[in-house]
Amino acid sequence: MSYINKPKVAHPSLPVNTLGMTRRQYEGSMSTLCAGCGHDSVTASIIEACWGLSLRPEQLVKLSGIGCSSKTTAYFVSGSHGFNSVHGRMPSIASGANAANRKLTYVGVSGDGDSLSIGIGQLVHAIRRNVNMLYLIENNGVYGLTKGQFSASADIGTKAKRGDVNSSPPIDPVLLALTLGATFVARSFSGDKAQLVPLIQAGLRHNGFALIDVLSPCVTFNDHEGSTKSYTYTREHYHAAVEADFVPLAQEIAVDYAVGESLPVSLHDGSQVILRKLDPDYDPTDRTAAYNYIGNKLKKNEYVTGLIHIDGSDSTEFHNLNHTAEAPLNSIPFEKLSPGRAALDQLMGRFR
Amino acid sequence: MPGLIANANRVNDFVVKFANVNGTGSASANSLVMKAIFRMGVPVTGKNYFPSNIQGLPTWYEIRVTRDAYAARASQVDIMVAMNAETYSRDVRELSSGGYLIYDSTWPRSALLQRGDITVIAVPLAKLVNENFDGVRNRILLKNIAYAGVLAALIDVDLEVISALLTESYGKKPKLLDSNTKALRLGYDYVKQHLMSPLPLRVEHMDKTRGHIMIDGNTAAGLGCVYAGATVGAWYPITPSTSLMDAFKGFCERFRVDPKTGERNFAVLQAEDELAAVGMVLGASWNGARAFTPTSGPGISLMNEFVGLAYYAEVPCVIFDVQRVGPSTGMPTRTQQSDIMLCAYASHGDTRHVLLFPANPEECFYMAVQAFDIAERLQTPVFVMSDLDIGMNDWMCPDLQWDDAYRPDRGKILSQEELAGLEKFYRYVDRDDDAITYRTLPGSSPTGAFFTRGSGHNQYGGYTEDSAEYQVVLDRLKRKFISAPKYLPKPVMIGKGSSEVGIVSLGSCDGAIREALDVLGRQKIDVDYMRVKSFPFNNDVEVFLRTHSTIFVVEQNRDAQFRSLLTLETAVEKSKLNSILSYSGLPMSADPIVNEIRAKLAEAPRLSAVPRKL
Numbered sequence: 001m002s003y004i005n006k007p008k009v010a011h012p013s014l015p016v017n018t019l020g021m022t023r024r025q026y027e028g029s030m031s032t033l034c035a036g037c038g039h040d041s042v043t044a045s046i047i048e049a050c051w052g053l054s055l056r057p058e059q060l061v062k063l064s065g066i067g068c069s070s071k072t073t074a075y076f077v078s079g080s081h082g083f084n085s086v087h088g089r090m091p092s093i094a095s096g097a098n099a100a101n102r103k104l105t106y107v108g109v110s111g112d113g114d115s116l117s118i119g120i121g122q123l124v125h126a127i128r129r130n131v132n133m134l135y136l137i138e139n140n141g142v143y144g145l146t147k148g149q150f151s152a153s154a155d156i157g158t159k160a161k162r163g164d165v166n167s168s169p170p171i172d173p174v175l176l177a178l179t180l181g182a183t184f185v186a187r188s189f190s191g192d193k194a195q196l197v198p199l200i201q202a203g204l205r206h207n208g209f210a211l212i213d214v215l216s217p218c219v220t221f222n223d224h225e226g227s228t229k230s231y232t233y234t235r236e237h238y239h240a241a242v243e244a245d246f247v248p249l250a251q252e253i254a255v256d257y258a259v260g261e262s263l264p265v266s267l268h269d270g271s272q273v274i275l276r277k278l279d280p281d282y283d284p285t286d287r288t289a290a291y292n293y294i295g296n297k298l299k300k301n302e303y304v305t306g307l308i309h310i311d312g313s314d315s316t317e318f319h320n321l322n323h324t325a326e327a328p329l330n331s332i333p334f335e336k337l338s339p340g341r342a343a344l345d346q347l348m349g350r351f352r
Numbered sequence: 353m354p355g356l357i358a359n360a361n362r363v364n365d366f367v368v369k370f371a372n373v374n375g376t377g378s379a380s381a382n383s384l385v386m387k388a389i390f391r392m393g394v395p396v397t398g399k400n401y402f403p404s405n406i407q408g409l410p411t412w413y414e415i416r417v418t419r420d421a422y423a424a425r426a427s428q429v430d431i432m433v434a435m436n437a438e439t440y441s442r443d444v445r446e447l448s449s450g451g452y453l454i455y456d457s458t459w460p461r462s463a464l465l466q467r468g469d470i471t472v473i474a475v476p477l478a479k480l481v482n483e484n485f486d487g488v489r490n491r492i493l494l495k496n497i498a499y500a501g502v503l504a505a506l507i508d509v510d511l512e513v514i515s516a517l518l519t520e521s522y523g524k525k526p527k528l529l530d531s532n533t534k535a536l537r538l539g540y541d542y543v544k545q546h547l548m549s550p551l552p553l554r555v556e557h558m559d560k561t562r563g564h565i566m567i568d569g570n571t572a573a574g575l576g577c578v579y580a581g582a583t584v585g586a587w588y589p590i591t592p593s594t595s596l597m598d599a600f601k602g603f604c605e606r607f608r609v610d611p612k613t614g615e616r617n618f619a620v621l622q623a624e625d626e627l628a629a630v631g632m633v634l635g636a637s638w639n640g641a642r643a644f645t646p647t648s649g650p651g652i653s654l655m656n657e658f659v660g661l662a663y664y665a666e667v668p669c670v671i672f673d674v675q676r677v678g679p680s681t682g683m684p685t686r687t688q689q690s691d692i693m694l695c696a697y698a699s700h701g702d703t704r705h706v707l708l709f710p711a712n713p714e715e716c717f718y719m720a721v722q723a724f725d726i727a728e729r730l731q732t733p734v735f736v737m738s739d740l741d742i743g744m745n746d747w748m749c750p751d752l753q754w755d756d757a758y759r760p761d762r763g764k765i766l767s768q769e770e771l772a773g774l775e776k777f778y779r780y781v782d783r784d785d786d787a788i789t790y791r792t793l794p795g796s797s798p799t800g801a802f803f804t805r806g807s808g809h810n811q812y813g814g815y816t817e818d819s820a821e822y823q824v825v826l827d828r829l830k831r832k833f834i835s836a837p838k839y840l841p842k843p844v845m846i847g848k849g850s851s852e853v854g855i856v857s858l859g860s861c862d863g864a865i866r867e868a869l870d871v872l873g874r875q876k877i878d879v880d881y882m883r884v885k886s887f888p889f890n891n892d893v894e895v896f897l898r899t900h901s902t903i904f905v906v907e908q909n910r911d912a913q914f915r916s917l918l919t920l921e922t923a924v925e926k927s928k929l930n931s932i933l934s935y936s937g938l939p940m941s942a943d944p945i946v947n948e949i950r951a952k953l954a955e956a957p958r959l960s961a962v963p964r965k966l
């Protein structure tokens with residue numbers, strides 16, 4: 001890409017990243033969500049993460065379905081192309097877009113309704129296809145945009161604002177992704193920016209499907225007493241098992257980690273995720289152990305957060321399995337794609 | 353039957369039908385016979401009537417030997433190769449009077465042979481094969497080749513031509529070549545030694561297939577996608593469209609894999625369903641690749657929501673609808689043109705879509721290429737309305753041609769350089785006043801970034817719930833649709849243009865209509881014929897409808913969907929349009945067209961002779 005980004009004039013005291021860009025240049029249009037909505041905090045973390053990575057805006061592609069959460073792709077990095085598709089079908093748009101150009105960075109933002117009900121089929125298959133993208137579920141246990149019906153992530157016994165009690169078991173996206181073989185599975189909380197930002201950065205750099213389930217309370221329909229997805233409940237039942245620090249390729253690992261508690265995982269571009277295990281028994285590279293650990297904690301109503309599972313190898317990433325050309329498919333010259341007249345003439349012999 | 357002149361001279365003009373059990377390998381024997389006749393320079397068509405099943409059900413294959421090169425199904429059977437005990441009595445019944453029945457007399461069937469007007473040819477095929485070959489599967493397969501030998505002797509197919517075909521197929525496997533050649537000779541020699549041959553229905557060398565190929569529409573369309581430069585194909589398997597993606601993949605593996613690195617210049621995504629398949633096409637097209645999906649009616653039903661998004665957000669999208677018999681699952685292995693209305697207005701809200709109507713495999717190839725150009729020029733979904741008859745049957749077509757000077761029309765995409773000179777970019781502003789706006793590709797530059805959405809948007813690409821802003825975009829979409837015909841293939845006009853009577857049709861009805869025109873012509877009934885190749889209709893369609901007073905609309909569905917579309921989208925008076933409908937699931941034949949036109953004109957005799965006053 002020959003394009004050189006001309007930074008807008010910024011106040012000299014505002015910090016800039018290695019591209020000379022300020023955080024403000026990673027913002028999008030004004031949010032129209034309710035004041036205090038968890039989703040807006042996630043948007044802020046995405047902005048911080050992209051700024052911190054010095055991502056060129058045009059290298060990012062933003063995708064979403066339908067819902068309050070899915071609207072948020074308009075609220076960050078306005079210099080990126082965005083595709084707000086139809087309800088529950090963002091993964092297929094992402095899969096096709098990624099097939100056409102493997103070089104861009106894809107972030108999908110979805111909700112628990114968008115991903116776990118109408119769109120669960122597409123989510124499952126995008127994980128299975130190991131499409132290289134970061135997939136954020138802004139999980140609030142309800143359908144915000146249609147005014148607060150229970151979603152498939154609502155816990156048994158949780159109370160709706162109008163008093164209904166949910167009796168169907170929840171679908172947990174983290175357990176789901178683990179069973180499907182996802183190579184990057186994390187959970188966080190919209191209110192924990194310190195934890196969420198490095199997770200987003202690592203997810204963006206991971207070569208393969210990265211899922212982050214972000215508990216993101218809906219202040220309007222699901223933040224009351226009796227709800228298990230409220231700010232208060234989430235803070236009280238929040239259990240960080242692994243902290244992740246993201247270390248970009250160019251940066252030295254500066255912090256000292258106590259031996260035995262830190263676990264560096266290399267990503268395909270040379271950057272690293274340093275996992276700090278808050279629970280010494282926990283091994284985030286062991287999928288089965290991770291599954292059991294999460295499952296047991298969930299039974300005790302504890303949300304385990306952090307980078308729950310990571311597998312740094314990218315051999316099953318879609319393009320690696322497909323042996324797709326390194327150059328983006330949308331950039332291959334027509335002369336190389338169309339076999340031409342002589343080949344057609346020769347081919348005709350097969351049909352006589 | 354029209355086109356076949358009663359028994360006197362039936363050289364190169366008759367129909368052979370094979371009754372088989374599916375899963376027994378009969379297809380290769382049947383196509384061996386067809387290809388041999390084709391190589392003798394004699395035009396043929398092949399129609400496969402197969403069950404939606406993998407093994408054990410009845411299946412038929414029909415070869416029409418047609419010196420006049422008619423493409424349609426003939427509605428009579430002159431020779432029945434009855435190899436399926438289960439359908440035997442039905443097959444005997446189907447044979448036309450004066451026809452020949454070939455059956456396996458290893459198990460004699462005298463009780464069932466109660467027709468005095470046909471000739472029964474008994475050949476102990478199983479006995480011959482069992483005496484000469486071992487192995488159950490082997491015997492089943494070689495019995496097919498043996499009946500091909502029988503038929504070859506009876507209708508005088510050149511044995512050298514068949515041998516050459518066998519050598520091409522099995523040249524690298526001498527054992528298979530030996531056994532197949534031997535089986536062929538078993539049948540052939542049996543006839544020569546025990547029976548009178550050839551029959552009056554026989555094949556003679558001609559020179560009418562030079563410069564032609566035998567190809568099915570799905571193969572041709574898949575090849576067209578390769579030549580068009582499509583790099584992303586997404587699909588969910590469904591009969592009768594599956595072989596289109598198989599063909600694309602096969603040709604890509606041949607032409608698009610770097611021999612040194614093994615790197616592929618294509619990606620085929622087998623989606624989890626048709627919703628996802630079309631979503632992938634949208635994602636890939638939006639991101640600048642040429643992308644397509646092949647499907648059939650049930651798949652189109654599922655794709656509706658995304659089709660509306662592509663229409664409203666103006667994302668190019670190429671969909672091949674290889675139509676089959678509906679409603680619902682219907683008869684998956686039978687043909688129909690019953691998705692016309694579904695595709696023309698797919699999705700909720702005010703939507704209308706571009707349709708292309710190929711009539712044969714040759715047009716599938718060219719229209720596949722055109723479909724991408726049109727979709728990208730107009731930034732909208734384009735449906736290529738093939739059907740099972742075109743898609744899965746072998747048709748004789750002129751050699752496919754390619755002009756190396758062709759370059760894709762990618763439509764209005766702003767390059768990085770163009771964007772660098774822009775202060776601001778707005779996705780839906782009609783800068784050129786032609787209702788088509790500029791798009792940019794992800795990865796180009798922050799100036800070109802825009803937000804694609806199916807929700808209400810204004811011409812700047814922003815979210816809106818403002819009526820006036822919404823209508824600006826919706827009205828431009830209408831203008832764009834109305835302007836579409838200038839990018840679309842024009843109708844084909846046949847006839848002197850001076851008759852008051854006209855036929856209007858589309859797609860795979862073409863062969864039957866052309867044959868019907870010949871029959872009517874011999875009866876001094878002069879009819880003009882217009883074959884529509886695209887929707888929205890261009891002005892030629894209006895003119896034809898206006899200048900003919902009695903019009904027959906020929907199509908393959910029950911509800912006269914094409915006629916409905918004509919009445920909705922042109923100024924034609926409904927009462928002028930008479931429907932000729934075929935919705936049995938079988939490819940159309942000329943008979944109903946001839947009969948219905950004659951009957952109608954007999955009601956109003958003045959129509960047939962009087963030339964039109966302009």
Ligand SMILES: Cc1ncc(C[n+]2csc(CCOP(=O)(O)OP(=O)(O)O)c2C)c(N)n1
Nearest residue numbers: 067068069087111112113114142143144145
């Ligand atoms: C096909 C279809 N059905 C229903 C809807 C209505 N709808 C819009 S958003 C939504 C639920 C969104 O819930 P979630 O994904 O959890 O997002 P949230 O608003 O909670 O962030 C529904 C049902 C739709 N847009 N499309």
Ligand code: SF4
Nearest residue numbers: 034037068144218219
């Ligand atoms: S309804 Fe809930 S999810 Fe939607 S914007 Fe308001 S707080 Fe957020």
Ligand SMILES: [Mg+2]
Nearest residue numbers: 111112113142
């Ligand atoms: Mg929700």
